[in-house]
Amino acid sequence: MFNIVIFGKPGSGKGTQANFLKEKYSLYHISTGDLFRKNISNKTKLGIEAKSYLDKGDLVPDSVTIKMLENEVLSNKKVNGYIFDGFPRTQNQAESLDSFLSSINLKINATIALDVSENELITRLLDRGKTTNRSDDQDIEKIKNRFNEYNTKTSILINFYNKQGKFYSVDGKGSVNDITLRLFSLVDSLI
Ligand code: ADP
Numbered sequence: 001m002f003n004i005v006i007f008g009k010p011g012s013g014k015g016t017q018a019n020f021l022k023e024k025y026s027l028y029h030i031s032t033g034d035l036f037r038k039n040i041s042n043k044t045k046l047g048i049e050a051k052s053y054l055d056k057g058d059l060v061p062d063s064v065t066i067k068m069l070e071n072e073v074l075s076n077k078k079v080n081g082y083i084f085d086g087f088p089r090t091q092n093q094a095e096s097l098d099s100f101l102s103s104i105n106l107k108i109n110a111t112i113a114l115d116v117s118e119n120e121l122i123t124r125l126l127d128r129g130k131t132t133n134r135s136d137d138q139d140i141e142k143i144k145n146r147f148n149e150y151n152t153k154t155s156i157l158i159n160f161y162n163k164q165g166k167f168y169s170v171d172g173k174g175s176v177n178d179i180t181l182r183l184f185s186l187v188d189s190l191i
Contacts, residue, residue, distance in 0.1 A: 001106060002081040002191055008114035010146040011121040012172050013179060018085040020180045025187065028079040030072050032065060032086040055135060057142035059089055059149050066096045089154045110190050111161040112183065114172030118147055
């Protein structure tokens with residue numbers, strides 16, 4: 001099993017690149033953002049609970065998010081590995097993920113960050129907001145709030161994974177294909 005966390009600020013290309021990594025290395029892709037949006041559109045209890053947080057660009061409380069993530073892993077166990085996209089986003093989520101994975105004899109092998117400047121990200125997110133109906137991509141204040149959530153709660157995970165010797169950073173600027181090739185060459189060197 002090879003388990004990857006794809007890491008980065010909102011709009012850094014985690015979802016796009018996770019799809020290429022998933023195909024190339026036969027991984028099971030878990031995007032907590034996609035899971036929340038699916039629950040919101042199906043109006044499930046979890047979706048109703050999460051909606052107000054996503055609408056504002058706030059993180060959903062750990063209690064909800066961690067349980068959802070664990071259920072998704074446990075319902076998809078016969079896989080070659082997982083790619084976690086958008087999770088963990090807090091120290092508590094990262095610690096829970098480590099202990100949950102170890103309880104099923106798994107571990108994170110690598111955390112790979114896509115490095116892109118906030119100015120470039122704002123342009124990308126506002127562009128994405130024109131073609132999707134994601135309200136959190138259509139409002140500069142919500143985008144700034146998501147950066148603030150990242151900077152105050154998520155960026156500390158760089159240190160968390162660095163201490164474990166598992167943190168790698170890839171330049172997230174350039175064409176989608178260039179970035180994919182950078183990721184493939186990194187993962188090939190780790191497998
Ligand atoms: P982006 O990376 O562009 O912000 P995502 O689809 O990953 O997009 O996340 C969208 C929203 O879903 C976040 O702003 C947050 O409200 C919620 N969310 C996703 N993952 C998590 C998580 N691990 N913990 C808490 N909230 C999350």
